[in-house]
Amino acid sequence: MALDRLIEGIAKLQNPTVAGLDPVLDYVPGFIKEKAFTQHGETLEGAAGAILEFNKGLIDALCGIVPAVKPQCAYYEMYGWHGVKALYDTIAYAKDKGLFVITDGKRNDIGPTMQAYTTAHLGTVTVGQRTYVPFGGDCLTVNGYLGSDGITPLLDTCRAQDKGIFVLVKTSNPSSGELQNQIFEGGETLYGTVGHLCEQWGEGLPGKYGYSGVGAVVGATYPEQLAELRRDLTHTFFLAPGYGAQGGGAKDVAPAFDSNGLGAVVNASRSIMTAWKKSGAPETDYAQAAAQEAKRMRDEIIQEIGAISLPSVNG
Amino acid sequence: MALDRLIEGIAKLQNPTVAGLDPVLDYVPGFIKEKAFTQHGETLEGAAGAILEFNKGLIDALCGIVPAVKPQCAYYEMYGWHGVKALYDTIAYAKDKGLFVITDGKRNDIGPTMQAYTTAHLGTVTVGQRTYVPFGGDCLTVNGYLGSDGITPLLDTCRAQDKGIFVLVKTSNPSSGELQNQIFEGGETLYGTVGHLCEQWGEGLPGKYGYSGVGAVVGATYPEQLAELRRDLTHTFFLAPGYGAQGGGAKDVAPAFDSNGLGAVVNASRSIMTAWKKSGAPETDYAQAAAQEAKRMRDEIIQEIGAISLPSVNG
Numbered sequence: 171m172a173l174d175r176l177i178e179g180i181a182k183l184q185n186p187t188v189a190g191l192d193p194v195l196d197y198v199p200g201f202i203k204e205k206a207f208t209q210h211g212e213t214l215e216g217a218a219g220a221i222l223e224f225n226k227g228l229i230d231a232l233c234g235i236v237p238a239v240k241p242q243c244a245y246y247e248m249y250g251w252h253g254v255k256a257l258y259d260t261i262a263y264a265k266d267k268g269l270f271v272i273t274d275g276k277r278n279d280i281g282p283t284m285q286a287y288t289t290a291h292l293g294t295v296t297v298g299q300r301t302y303v304p305f306g307g308d309c310l311t312v313n314g315y316l317g318s319d320g321i322t323p324l325l326d327t328c329r330a331q332d333k334g335i336f337v338l339v340k341t342s343n344p345s346s347g348e349l350q351n352q353i354f355e356g357g358e359t360l361y362g363t364v365g366h367l368c369e370q371w372g373e374g375l376p377g378k379y380g381y382s383g384v385g386a387v388v389g390a391t392y393p394e395q396l397a398e399l400r401r402d403l404t405h406t407f408f409l410a411p412g413y414g415a416q417g418g419g420a421k422d423v424a425p426a427f428d429s430n431g432l433g434a435v436v437n438a439s440r441s442i443m444t445a446w447k448k449s450g451a452p453e454t455d456y457a458q459a460a461a462q463e464a465k466r467m468r469d470e471i472i473q474e475i476g477a478i479s480l481p482s483v484n485g
Numbered sequence: 486m487a488l489d490r491l492i493e494g495i496a497k498l499q500n501p502t503v504a505g506l507d508p509v510l511d512y513v514p515g516f517i518k519e520k521a522f523t524q525h526g527e528t529l530e531g532a533a534g535a536i537l538e539f540n541k542g543l544i545d546a547l548c549g550i551v552p553a554v555k556p557q558c559a560y561y562e563m564y565g566w567h568g569v570k571a572l573y574d575t576i577a578y579a580k581d582k583g584l585f586v587i588t589d590g591k592r593n594d595i596g597p598t599m600q601a602y603t604t605a606h607l608g609t610v611t612v613g614q615r616t617y618v619p620f621g622g623d624c625l626t627v628n629g630y631l632g633s634d635g636i637t638p639l640l641d642t643c644r645a646q647d648k649g650i651f652v653l654v655k656t657s658n659p660s661s662g663e664l665q666n667q668i669f670e671g672g673e674t675l676y677g678t679v680g681h682l683c684e685q686w687g688e689g690l691p692g693k694y695g696y697s698g699v700g701a702v703v704g705a706t707y708p709e710q711l712a713e714l715r716r717d718l719t720h721t722f723f724l725a726p727g728y729g730a731q732g733g734g735a736k737d738v739a740p741a742f743d744s745n746g747l748g749a750v751v752n753a754s755r756s757i758m759t760a761w762k763k764s765g766a767p768e769t770d771y772a773q774a775a776a777q778e779a780k781r782m783r784d785e786i787i788q789e790i791g792a793i794s795l796p797s798v799n800g
Binding site for chain 1: 617
């Protein structure tokens with residue numbers, strides 16, 4: 171089960187974090203852009219070439235430190251289909267380096283359309299007699315507003331192809347409570363209701379360390395809800411965005427973890443990708459600066475939660 | 486304002502429908518696939534070539550009958566970045582033929598990431614000294630689960646670039662009520678709450694026919710909620726999926742319209758794209774069969790709601 175692989179990577183590297191790959195051109199050092207623009211001009215192809223080169227450098231420096239990367243689709247779509255090709259190439263490169271890939275697309279739809287998204291991001295597609303991997307992530311973030319019709323099409327593919335999903339439960343943004351914190355007549359919040367659905371959806375995808383293949387996105391910026399949901403959703407692994415640039419710190423995310431130091435993977439994007447700007451490092455050292463920041467974040471969290479151990483597995 | 490253009494197109498053609506372009510390879514006639522596979526092999530490029538050719542035939546036959554098309558991103562992403570290139574080419578071709586394009590991506594995220602989606606699907610992106618249109622739709626469907634932080638980044642671009650959005654309110658699927666119909670302590674449903682947010686978000690994007698640039702997705706399969714929301718959300722234009730293959734009929738969608746025959750655009754995808762299969766037409770006549778089905782649907786709805794007239798506009 172896909173999340174078992176993530177959990178094993180976390181334990182091996184003693185690092186429960188994932189590096190976001192959200193490559194805005196402004197984050198990319200000038201020498202990379204110059205090279206790409208010389209080759210392709212100031213075009214979408216040039217932009218896509220620059221972000222791919224930037225990502226490859228980050229991946230080379232981060233693999234062995236972080237167990238996973240999380241490319242955010244929006245930053246690739248922004249550069250048109252050339253950008254989307256860079257997303258494909260980034261995922262392939264990261265997997266080749268042994269990284270676990272969470273494709274952050276927050277996709278949502280129903281029935282056959284959700285099946286098409288599943289095929290796109292987690293599955294394989296058949297053309298005539300041949301089969302292809304359209305994007306090839308290990309996990310996909312999804313939005314559950316449409317109910318079970320939007321989630322169940324994913325589960326068969328997750329089972330068959332060793333993949334997983336993270337469903338938006340309590341997001342990290344300031345206005346996330348506008349809908350998510352509202353309380354239904356039965357006494358449960360919207361986010362709590364979606365959280366419990368995650369436990370249900372995950373029943374068909376059990377994992378060997380106690381966490382199912384249906385994870386939940388819970389913002390590092392809401393430590394109280396993290397703690398509450400960790401208590402309630404005992405089989406649901408969390409993806410916690412909002413660390414670093416959005417204001418969440420190690421103390422804030424600590425409640426997301428169980429007594430083994432498992433239960434969550436914490437994401438940071440901007441703080442890692444732009445570390446070279448903040449540290450004043452020469453731009454050619456951007457990848458080393460990113461690795462340094464990833465190590466700092468790892469140490470900060472491990473100091474808070476202690477060493478990570480895999481629970482013993484029967485059989 | 487973008488929805489004014491859609492409304493004018495609807496009134497001009499006396500047709501409040503939008504043709505979904507969800508090109509699964511199974512829907513594509515054999516002669517188109519053979520040509521594409523001969524040229525590109527049984528590859529993702531071949532699949533993308535086939536769906537683009539299929540779409541172009543549909544667009545040629547449908548322009549002049551329907552005012553708008555709605556490509557659904559999932560069916561393009563399914564064929565990898567080559568498929569996403571076919572999405573770009575489809576949008577450009579449709580706009581060139583004078584069609585209004587609703588990109589159905591149900592995108593959602595926060596802050597800078599939502600801004601990146603906005604740039605991708607409704608805006609322009611700068612690379613060095615040059616500016617490009619990444620995808621170029623007129624409207625984008627979005628999911629409001631993350632609250633205002635997920636919507637407000639869209640509004641400035643909508644204003645500046647003459648674009649609009651449709652927010653998921655009450656979706657057409659059987660399980661849409663699982664979350665959306667639940668009632669908050671204040672007495673309002675989740676879908677009603679999101680609907681009222683649409684009215685608020687739309688205040689900054691007023692249109693000349695009374696409908697704002699922030700529309701709502703409300704399924705044609707739920708006539709009661711359509712009627713209720715039409716009464717409540719007087720400035721919110723509806724995109725109503727679920728007609729045809731999903732079971733909604735002309736009587737079901739009638740409550741979505743106001744006394745001018747405005748207020749909604751009804752989507753049908755499969756019933757139009759696969760009309761050639763159902764009618765038993767030779768596969769080379771797939772586009773004419775689609776046009777025939779689009780006319781049938783138009784006539785069926787107009788018979789129910791009467792002629793469409795633009796309200797008089799001051800100034």
